[in-house]
Amino acid sequence: MTTTVRAEVAEYLRRFDAVSAAIPEPRRSELRAEIQEHLTDSIGDSAGTEEASLVILEFGSPDEIVETELDGASTKRGTPRWVLRAGAIAIVAALVIFGITQLPRLFESAALAGGAVVTAHPVGVERVTTGRAYAEYQQEITKLSALPEGSAWPEGVPAGLDAGATVDSTTGEVGVLEAGAGQVAARFTWLCAWENEAVIAHDHSADDRLVAAIAELKAFVAAATTESWGPGGSWTSAVLTPTDYDNFGPIRSDVAESCMQAGITIH
Amino acid sequence: MDSTTTQLRRGVIGPCILALLAESPRYGLEIVKELDAAGQLLSSQGTVYPLLNRLYEAGWVSSRWQVSDTERPRRYYEITTQGRAELAAFCDDWSRFSEAVNELIAPTRRRGAV
Numbered sequence: 067m068t069t070t071v072r073a074e075v076a077e078y079l080r081r082f083d084a085v086s087a088a089i090p091e092p093r094r095s096e097l098r099a100e101i102q103e104h105l106t107d108s109i110g111d112s113a114g115t116e117e118a119s120l121v122i123l124e125f126g127s128p129d130e131i132v133e134t135e136l137d138g139a140s141t142k143r144g145t146p147r148w149v150l151r152a153g154a155i156a157i158v159a160a161l162v163i164f165g166i167t168q169l170p171r172l173f174e175s176a177a178l179a180g181g182a183v184v185t186a187h188p189v190g191v192e193r194v195t196t197g198r199a200y201a202e203y204q205q206e207i208t209k210l211s212a213l214p215e216g217s218a219w220p221e222g223v224p225a226g227l228d229a230g231a232t233v234d235s236t237t238g239e240v241g242v243l244e245a246g247a248g249q250v251a252a253r254f255t256w257l258c259a260w261e262n263e264a265v266i267a268h269d270h271s272a273d274d275r276l277v278a279a280i281a282e283l284k285a286f287v288a289a290a291t292t293e294s295w296g297p298g299g300s301w302t303s304a305v306l307t308p309t310d311y312d313n314f315g316p317i318r319s320d321v322a323e324s325c326m327q328a329g330i331t332i333h
Numbered sequence: 334m335d336s337t338t339t340q341l342r343r344g345v346i347g348p349c350i351l352a353l354l355a356e357s358p359r360y361g362l363e364i365v366k367e368l369d370a371a372g373q374l375l376s377s378q379g380t381v382y383p384l385l386n387r388l389y390e391a392g393w394v395s396s397r398w399q400v401s402d403t404e405r406p407r408r409y410y411e412i413t414t415q416g417r418a419e420l421a422a423f424c425d426d427w428s429r430f431s432e433a434v435n436e437l438i439a440p441t442r443r444r445g446a447v
Contacts, residue, residue, distance in 0.1 A: 093386070100361060100382045100408060107362050107407075126377025134376075135383035300392050304415045316414045323395060 074118040075105045082128040089135055097135060101125075181266070182217040183325060183332045184259035191329040193222030202248025210256045211282060214263040214275075223251045224329035251328055257286070258325035261305075261317055262332070268314050280309055339376070346374055347388060348423040350381070351416050354394060358411035361385065385410055393419050 071079075079102060086094050105125060109118045183189075194200060203223045213219065227247035260282050267275035283306055290296045305316045325332050346368075353359060353367055365381050368374045375381055388394040393416030400406045412420070 097382055097386070101379060103407065104362050104365075104379070104382075124378055126379040128379075130377050131379040131383060134380040135386070137383075300415050304392075304413070304418070319414070 071102070072106070072109060072118065074109065074115070074122060075102060078105060078122055078125075078128065082131070085128050086132050086135075089132065093135075097131075101131070182214065182259065183262050183330060184213060184217040184220065184255055184328075186218045186221050188220050188329075189331040190325075191224045193220060193329070194225045195222040197223075197228040198245065199223050199227035199248035199251070202246065203252045204248075206249040206252035207256075210252065211285065213256065213259045214279065214282075217259045217263075220255060220328075220330070223248050227251065254324050254328035255330070257283075258321065258328045258330055258332075260286070261321045261324055264309065265314060265318050265321055268309075280306075342374055342376065345427075346384060347393075348420055348427070349374055350384060350388060351393060351412055351420040351423075354410055354412040355417060355420055358409045360399075360407040360409050364410070388416065391419075392416075 079098065082098060082101060086098070089097065105122065108121045108125070113121070200223050207219050260279055264276060264279035264283065266272075267279055287295060287297055287299070287302050287306060290299070295301055301320075305320045308314070308316050322332060349368065349371070350364060353364055359367075361381055364385075365375065365378045368381070369378070385394065385396075389396060389410075393413055394410045395413050396408055396410045398406050399409050
């Protein structure tokens with residue numbers, strides 16, 4: 067969708083750009099996009115200059131927003147997915163780069179497929195087979211255990227994950243993505259596959275498959291190198307442990323998110 | 334605004350946002366309007382986005398873009414299972430905390446000193 071940015075909003079964004087350099091990408095672009103949407107929505111198309119100025123005044127100064135953002139970044143509380151989210155944000159940034167019109171298919175509420183969703187050519191974002199992120203992905207998949215029967219590692223990683231400078235096609239902003247996004251993509255792909263396998267097995271009362279899937283996920287937790295994904299981590303307690311009590315609600319919800327983080331759409 | 338109020342606001346704004354999201358998913362502008370209506374809990378409206386990001390990083394909310402033919406794309410936030418657990422824990426803490434504070438300040442309020 068093409069929208070015309072009001073002069074007041076453009077000026078605010080210019081002020082934000084001037085004071086927000088300390089916010090790392092892609093978070094900075096993400097925050098900027100939310101600010102633009104909020105102000106555009108709040109002001110509307112027909113408001114006069116005075117009304118627009120009042121809205122912007124109530125919104126707060128860019129300095130205050132940047133200060134709040136950086137204050138939160140320096141005093142992070144338990145961030146269960148911090149290490150993986152660094153790359154997950156990069157994946158989300160890649161999705162934005164492809165244009166907002168692509169997002170409905172990626173974020174729509176999905177009923178799980180009856181079969182494997184992780185395939186050589188999964189439904190989802192565009193993938194590439196060159197670049198640093200792809201090399202990271204290739205290396206990481208050799209470290210992970212095999213995917214469920216019927217699944218296959220996607221050929222390529224979501225485009226736009228290479229470390230270094232990148233240009234947001236929506237805003238034209240030049241940002242910097244950190245390395246490691248390819249590894250993150252591999253791990254979320256693995257998780258997407260095995261969480262989906264566990265839910266399908268549960269739904270079909272396929273006990274052998276279910277036991278195997280849960281064992282794989284527990285092994286993943288046991289081998290985790292970060293606290294958030296380890297035995298005492300929040301993902302384990304919130305998503306995996308409930309399966310021991312036949313509560314598959316959390317893992318069913320988590321499948322869509324894991325697959326989304328891997329750039330895979332499930333229907 | 335004095336520092337005591339600022340500190341109080343900082344302590345409760347996250348759980349208040351979680352409480353709104355526990356009812357239903359919302360996008361930023363909706364959350365701002367409801368917080369303002371409840372009592373201007375935000376120091377300024379724009380700070381809701383860094384706050385939402387903190388909740389996201391903590392794993393207490395998830396987000397998704399919603400696109401329609403008639404409206405601009407909007408980023409909706411919704412509470413996670415962990416977020417609900419965190420909110421429940423806060424509600425317990427707040428109940429004990431507010432009772433204790435109310436008990437302590439009750440004599441002062443009865444005297445009309447405030």
